Amino acid sequence: MSASVTSRALDLLGAFDTDHRALTLSALARRSSLPLATAHRLVGELHRWGALARLDSGEYVIGRRLWDLGLLAPVQAGLRQAASPFLHDLYGATLATVHLAVRDGTEVLYIDRLSGHDSVPVVSKIGSRLPMHATGVGKVLLAYGPEEVLTEVLGNLTRVTAYTITQPARLLDQIRRVRADGYATTGEEMSLGACSVAVPVRGADREVVAALGIVVPDLRRERARLVSALQVAAQGITRTLTSVEWK
Secondary structure, three states: OOOOHHHHHHHHHOOOEOOEOOEOHHHHHHHHOOOHHHHHHHHHHHHHHOOEEEOOOOOEEEOHHHHHHHOOOHHHHHHHHHHHHHHHHHHHHHOOEEEEEEEEOOEEEEEEEEOOOOOOOOOOOOOOEEEHHHOHHHHHHHHOOOHHHHHHHHOOOOOOOOOOOOOHHHHHHHHHHHHHHOOEEEEOOOOOOOEEEEEEEEOOOOOEEEEEEEEEOOOOOOHHHHHHHHHHHHHHHHHHHHHOOOO
16 A cells, blocks of 8 residues: 555654754655655645755755644643743752653653753753663653553663663662652763753642753762752642643
């Protein structure tokens, strides 16, 4: 059965990812497994609608109209709106990079971020997806997520840096500590020179709906203060979500 026009257009959009943010027409055709002529026609339609934008270099990027639509999704419109003032308060108190993330399958999806003043290497961007086992927010979401997700992640612990935890027993021990302590940490596991600490954010039903994290150069002296600041912000987000009956 031949693919529908809709599925082909979605294949073109799916050709973009965090490592391929700008693509030529030929690259789009190759990555979507479409004939060049078909890709040319569909890319033109997507460009006219606003789903794609064309750079001066001739490469295509995701268009503003898709971003506008994405902001209407409940995870964006509700959670980001509720969390925004608390992220700004947290940033003001720490001047560190703060971010809000949710689970997307077996990855972390970053839905908001404020960049800190310190020159700390941070790889997360709004809309990017990173491995759960190598990030503080990911460990939080693993600790409070479905057991089948934890099992799948434990079976695929890829190494990102020399400090990434790739031993299932060691990660499982950390996950147990997250559940006991209420926060997770990383030490240069996602990028060298960057440490993180994160806490869960609960929704109206007390289920964990997101994770709130901070990235700093070193946690040895500031851990207790950062955990306290994160927990205060997370509690504020929960109160807001509860008051507006966010779903």
